Amino acid sequence: MKKQLNLLNWKKGHCLWPLGKSYDYIRLTKDNRLIIGGEDSKINLDSKRSKKHFLRLKNFLLNVFPQLKNIKIDYEWKGTITYTKKEFPEIGKKGNIFYAFACSGHGLLTGFYAGKILAHLTLGKIDKEIKILINRKW
Numbered sequence: 001m002k003k004q005l006n007l008l009n010w011k012k013g014h015c016l017w018p019l020g021k022s023y024d025y026i027r028l029t030k031d032n033r034l035i036i037g038g039e040d041s042k043i044n045l046d047s048k049r050s051k052k053h054f055l056r057l058k059n060f061l062l063n064v065f066p067q068l069k070n071i072k073i074d075y076e077w078k079g080t081i082t083y084t085k086k087e088f089p090e091i092g093k094k095g096n097i098f099y100a101f102a103c104s105g106h107g108l109l110t111g112f113y114a115g116k117i118l119a120h121l122t123l124g125k126i127d128k129e130i131k132i133l134i135n136r137k138w
């Protein structure tokens with residue numbers, strides 16, 4: 001892979017996120033492997049549909065880096081990501097229940113931020129920033 005990476009001239013391994021493809025990305029791991037992700041679907045994919053998505057992701061990679069046409073794909077997997085219709089997490093309080101869900105696949109950052117908001121809510125610290133986000137009808 002090192003030889004191929006030299007062909008790419010990709011020195012720092014920044015995540016590539018092409019415009020027009022909302023959740024497709026390519027990034028480099030610490031051990032110099034490429035991770036290609038995306039091809040979101042609104043339905044749970046069976047094996048036949050998954051293969052089509054994996055093929056589209058490989059084609060996406062080859063459109064960005066045609067010099068990798070002979071690269072071997074070591075692993076393929078799929079996972080479920082929760083979304084709300086507005087693609088923004090639900091964070092709030094109903095009675096004595098505090099909730100945060102559907103972080104829209106944005107992962108850790110949104111989850112940590114939701115935790116911060118919930119901590120502030122449980123302590124009764126409701127500032128401007130939190131008022132904007134809780135129990136909002138988008």
